[in-house]
Amino acid sequence: MQESKRQKQVAGLLNEEMNAIFQKLGLSMIGGGMVSISGVKVTPDLLEARFYLSFFQIDDKESALKKIEDxxxxIKKELTASVRHQLRSMPVLKFFADDTLDHVFKMEEIFRKIEEDRKNNG
Structure with missing residues (x-):
């Protein structure tokens, strides 16, 4: 199902504000690596917001995700204060690790191997 205009607006607002909060609380740098919000999805009823986090040069992603969840x-207090005039109620916040970059790197490696095999065989 396609996202409504309101879902996209709320997701954009939450993404923008959450990035500022991550900077303010020092959550954008964990363990020498970088954490960024790769996407925000809001349910059609606007009661739940799912934040997909991308981890760059962080070995233990589960530990980094746990630090954020702790x-x-x-985070919710800061976010509520910053969007209280734009939203009637604050959605439930859920955080997930976005492994898209891992898949991209794996696919690039597979394509690189295929290309090498082609050069070697023919």
Missing amino acids: RHHE
């Missing part, structure tokens, strides 16, 4: 209350 500060969930603090």
Whole structure:
């Protein structure tokens, strides 16, 4: 099902505000690596917001995700304060690791091997 205009607006707002909050709370840099929000999806009823986090040069992604989830209350408090005039109610925040970059790197490696095999065989 396609996202409604309102879902996209709310997702954009939450993405923008959450990036600022991550910077403010020091969550954009964890363990020498970088954390960024790769996407936000909001349910049609606007009651749940799913944040997809991309981890760059972080070995233990589960640990980094846990650090963010441990500060969930603090994050939600900051976000509520910053969007209180734009949203009637605050959606439930859920965080997920976005493994799209991992898949991209794996696919690039597979294509590189195929190309090498082609050069060697023919």
